[in-house]
Amino acid sequence: MPDITVVALCGSPRRGGNTELMTDAFLEGAQSEGAVVEKFFLDEMDIRPIGPVGDVFEEREDVRADDDARMVLERMAAADIVVYASPVYWQGVSAQLKCLIDRQSAYYMAPWLREGMKGCGIFVITAYGAPTEDQSHWVIEPVKFWARNFGAKYLGEIAVNAAKLGQVAQMPGVLDEAREKGAAAVREMCGGR
Numbered sequence: 001m002p003d004i005t006v007v008a009l010c011g012s013p014r015r016g017g018n019t020e021l022m023t024d025a026f027l028e029g030a031q032s033e034g035a036v037v038e039k040f041f042l043d044e045m046d047i048r049p050i051g052p053v054g055d056v057f058e059e060r061e062d063v064r065a066d067d068d069a070r071m072v073l074e075r076m077a078a079a080d081i082v083v084y085a086s087p088v089y090w091q092g093v094s095a096q097l098k099c100l101i102d103r104q105s106a107y108y109m110a111p112w113l114r115e116g117m118k119g120c121g122i123f124v125i126t127a128y129g130a131p132t133e134d135q136s137h138w139v140i141e142p143v144k145f146w147a148r149n150f151g152a153k154y155l156g157e158i159a160v161n162a163a164k165l166g167q168v169a170q171m172p173g174v175l176d177e178a179r180e181k182g183a184a185a186v187r188e189m190c191g192g193r
């Protein structure tokens with residue numbers, strides 16, 4: 001059986017931040033089950049907002065195809081599991097991740113994207129700083145919607161209330177949970193093939 005591949009889209013600009021630490025732990029867990037993993041730290045890549053697109057999906061072109069967006073989207077579409085990792089930023093995903101998501105619209109009907117994402121496993125990792133209420137739904141719900149749109153399989157999430165840099169590393173059990181969920185996601189996708 002070919003290896004399960006996992007692509008993580010890390011949308012926080014903070015190296016060593018909560019999102020990246022949980023993503024790394026998730027990927028460690030996935031590797032422990034034999035998966036081949038790849039992490040894209042989007043803030044350090046050249047991914048611009050989408051440019052103008054035409055109204056006819058099939059005729060659309062990516063007028064900014066000279067940056068890194070298409071390469072990341074192709075890696076994502078080729079993966080068995082895609083991890084959408086983003087802090088909650090102003091009641092949504094970070095701009096770094098949103099730019100990449102929007103760029104899909106230039107390839108909306110492309111078979112490599114549609115067929116690649118169909119049946120793929122999707123997982124969410126998010127951190128939010130507000131102490132008063134759970135803000136994680138601002139990241140989780142859009143990703144669930146995107147998963148349905150692609151006919152992908154929503155595998156679950158890790159959502160943690162943490163504001164300070166690297167705080168999740170001091171919170172008992174969080175990184176262990178991320179490792180366990182990474183391993184479990186790979187086992188689930190293996191069973192489904």
Ligand SMILES: Cc1cc2nc3c(=O)[nH]c(=O)nc-3n(C[C@H](O)[C@H](O)[C@H](O)COP(=O)(O)O)c2cc1C
Nearest residue numbers: 012017018019087089090091127128129130162163
């Ligand atoms: C630009 C910006 C917007 C934010 N917006 C929210 C928000 O809407 N709700 C919330 O609970 N926390 C918000 N936060 C707090 C972050 O979600 C929180 O600090 C998180 O741990 C950052 O993740 P990171 O360490 O991976 O960068 C915001 C932080 C920044 C810098």
